[in-house]
Amino acid sequence: xxxxxxxxxxxxxxxxxxxxxxxxxxxxxxxxxxxxxxxxxxxxxxxxxxxxxxxxxxxxxxxxxxxxxxxxxxxxxxxxxxxxxxxxxxxxxxxxxxxxxxxxxxxxxxxxxxxxxxxxxxxxxxxxxxxxxxxxxxxxxxxxxxxxxxxxxxxxxxxxxxxxxxxxxxxxxxxxxxxxxxxxxxxxxxxxxxxxxxxxxxxxxxxxxxxxxxxxxxxxxxxxxxxxxxxxxxxxxxxxxxxxxxxxxxxxxxxx
Amino acid sequence: xxxxxxxxxxxxxxxxxxxxxxxxxxxxxxxxxxxxxxxxxxxxxxxxxxxxxxxxxxxxxxxxxxxxxxxxxxxxxxxxxxxxxxxxxxxxxxxxxxxxxxxxxxxxxxxxxxxxxxxxxxxxxxxxxxxxxxxxxxxxxxxxxxxxxxxxxxxxxxxxxxxxxxxxxxxxxxxxxxxxxxxxxxxxxxxxxxxxxxxxxxxxxxxxxxxxxxxxxxxxxxxxxxxxxxxxxxxxxxxxxxxxxxxxxxxxxxxxxxxxxxxxxxxxxxxxxxxxxxxxxxxxxxxxxxxxxxxxxxxxxxxxxxxxxxxxxxxxxxxxxxxxxxxxxxxxxxxxxxxxxxxxxxxxxxxxxxxxxxxxxxxxxxxxxxxxxxxxxxxxxxxxxxx
Numbered sequence: 001x002x003x004x005x006x007x008x009x010x011x012x013x014x015x016x017x018x019x020x021x022x023x024x025x026x027x028x029x030x031x032x033x034x035x036x037x038x039x040x041x042x043x044x045x046x047x048x049x050x051x052x053x054x055x056x057x058x059x060x061x062x063x064x065x066x067x068x069x070x071x072x073x074x075x076x077x078x079x080x081x082x083x084x085x086x087x088x089x090x091x092x093x094x095x096x097x098x099x100x101x102x103x104x105x106x107x108x109x110x111x112x113x114x115x116x117x118x119x120x121x122x123x124x125x126x127x128x129x130x131x132x133x134x135x136x137x138x139x140x141x142x143x144x145x146x147x148x149x150x151x152x153x154x155x156x157x158x159x160x161x162x163x164x165x166x167x168x169x170x171x172x173x174x175x176x177x178x179x180x181x182x183x184x185x186x187x188x189x190x191x192x193x194x195x196x197x198x199x200x201x202x203x204x205x206x207x208x209x210x211x212x213x214x215x216x217x218x219x220x221x222x223x224x225x226x227x228x229x230x231x232x233x234x235x236x237x238x239x240x241x242x243x244x245x246x247x248x249x250x251x252x253x254x255x256x
Numbered sequence: 257x258x259x260x261x262x263x264x265x266x267x268x269x270x271x272x273x274x275x276x277x278x279x280x281x282x283x284x285x286x287x288x289x290x291x292x293x294x295x296x297x298x299x300x301x302x303x304x305x306x307x308x309x310x311x312x313x314x315x316x317x318x319x320x321x322x323x324x325x326x327x328x329x330x331x332x333x334x335x336x337x338x339x340x341x342x343x344x345x346x347x348x349x350x351x352x353x354x355x356x357x358x359x360x361x362x363x364x365x366x367x368x369x370x371x372x373x374x375x376x377x378x379x380x381x382x383x384x385x386x387x388x389x390x391x392x393x394x395x396x397x398x399x400x401x402x403x404x405x406x407x408x409x410x411x412x413x414x415x416x417x418x419x420x421x422x423x424x425x426x427x428x429x430x431x432x433x434x435x436x437x438x439x440x441x442x443x444x445x446x447x448x449x450x451x452x453x454x455x456x457x458x459x460x461x462x463x464x465x466x467x468x469x470x471x472x473x474x475x476x477x478x479x480x481x482x483x484x485x486x487x488x489x490x491x492x493x494x495x496x497x498x499x500x501x502x503x504x505x506x507x508x509x510x511x512x513x514x515x516x517x518x519x520x521x522x523x524x525x526x527x528x529x530x531x532x533x534x535x536x537x538x539x540x541x542x543x544x545x546x547x548x549x550x551x552x553x554x555x556x557x558x559x560x561x562x563x564x565x566x567x568x569x570x571x572x573x574x575x576x577x578x579x580x581x582x583x584x585x586x587x588x589x590x591x592x593x594x595x596x597x598x599x600x601x602x603x604x605x606x607x608x609x610x611x612x613x614x615x616x617x618x619x620x621x622x623x624x625x626x627x628x629x630x631x632x633x634x635x636x637x638x639x640x641x642x643x
Contacts, residue, residue: 096558110274
């Protein structure tokens with residue numbers, strides 16, 4: 001099994017390069033376009049938050065970038081590989097270099113926290129050190145004592161952290177997250193995004209996150225807004241807040 | 257893709273073990289199916305051996321029988337002349353006649369008559385190997401008119417078997433002068449042995465020069481196959497020659513293939529197989545349905561459909577193994593029980609062939625249900641986990 005070595009992606013090059021990507025659901029008369037002509041570059045070390053009303057195509061775009069669906073129109077390069085037109089078998093290979101964090105933790109109830117993380121390590125072929133690697137990652141997330149607990153014995157936040165450990169244990173260059181904080185309380189949610197921030201800064205990974213959670217918008221380097229399948233805005237968090245927060249307008253009006 | 261053979265997480269085992277009650281139900285289901293298969297095959301095997309195990313007590317190396325005879329209880333008589341011809345062939349030491357016929361035996365206590373099977377022979381011939389009949393002296397008692405030995409394994413409905421007891425057979429007085437152990441198989445509920453002279457009395461006008469079966473004893477050192485070939489060549493086509501294993505196989509085949517008995521038990525095995533398949537399918541399907549998100553997640557993080565396929569098939573095989581062992585143990589217990597309950601007349605015995613055969617069927621059964629249910633896991637859409 002071959003991992004695309006990180007060095008094959010020059011740091012200046014975008015880890016995700018989307019050009020004129022369109023996507024359709026269904027076929028024939030029921031064919032419905034959900035993404036329209038999306039072009040986008042994401043660079044290493046960036047945390048990008050994707051927002052937009054539900055049904056705007058956020059999740060579809062995320063699954064396309066994550067090689068979970070096959071794109072047909074346009075161009076979609078992830079970690080230096082063109083995904084458009086790629087077969088299922090190759091898509092599976094691509095996915096191994098991506099860390100996925102889901103809204104639901106999706107852990108195997110029958111496996112302990114450590115074993116759930118080890119399932120990801122086994123994909124790299126590292127059987128000898130898998131336990132150590134898993135426990136290290138769990139410790140990093142403050143779950144050292146919980147490594148041998150099954151999900152049923154863990155709190156919601158702990159389960160989500162196990163899922164994050166599973167996503168991060170192979171040190172992927174790209175992390176895709178779908179509402180990772182939705183099921184968490186304020187403090188756990190903050191811990192999770194702080195951890196992601198560290199990863200982006202220390203390892204230079206690219207993080208693309210779909211969220212509606214306003215509490216965590218501040219960690220983003222960029223916020224992109226998707227409406228009805230079209231990329232509507234791409235701005236810094238400050239710009240985003242300025243343009244979206246009615247309070248700012250009120251203040252200006254008050255001064256006038 | 258090749259991994260070094262280091263321990264993987266046995267996901268299949270953990271998944272099965274996680275829900276104990278469901279595992280228990282699944283194993284019980286497989287055990288039940290295995291047990292049913294063993295019992296059906298057990299009855300079939302017992303039938304086959306009861307219909308043929310009396311041959312073990314027949315003192316013959318080769319057997320002469322009419323080609324029109326189906327099995328021992330439905331023989332077509334052939335001329336005794338053939339025995340004299342056989343006796344002249346090199347390697348043959350002795351050729352002895354055996355007569356066989358059904359008679360109505362009256363239970364002296366209830367006065368109810370019931371058919372039992374009668375063997376008759378010349379008491380000077382060593383036709384039977386049972387210890388009660390193996391010397392000329394012991395066979396002397398049969399010389400008395402209207403007397404017979406009765407089979408201890410005859411059904412109790414035939415009444416008491418006390419020596420000296422007098423009752424009626426085919427409306428003629430008969431006295432029990434001895435007992436032996438033989439068993440009548442599925443064709444007869446009881447057996448009787450008498451002398452050829454008494455046979456003549458009970459079954460007149462049947463002449464003694466028409467016989468049911470010829471028993472041939474070989475000289476020490478004679479090659480049975482060679483003598484058999486010589487007999488076949490010299491004798492007319494109204495008799496066929498078989499060695500003991502051959503005639504046993506011929507009669508077994510008769511019962512299995514040309515009566516409904518083989519079909520009934522074969523159907524029983526098939527039904528058990530289907531029941532087991534459905535149970536295992538149900539369990540596996542529910543398991544996959546409950547873990548669909550997790551399976552989809554595995555695909556999302558880079559596991560192939562092949563891995564999920566293997567996991568489900570492993571679960572199926574584990575269920576097969578866990579259900580087979582208790583099924584085998586229970587079957588051994590029930591075989592013993594059936595053997596004792598029928599006082600040994602239904603020889604339910606486990607054979608190595610059957611152990612392997614049912615094991616193979618169990619594997620097939622679980623593998624089949626694995627294959628039917630696995631599609632759902634393999635086609636799990638990894639994009640669903642984001643929905």
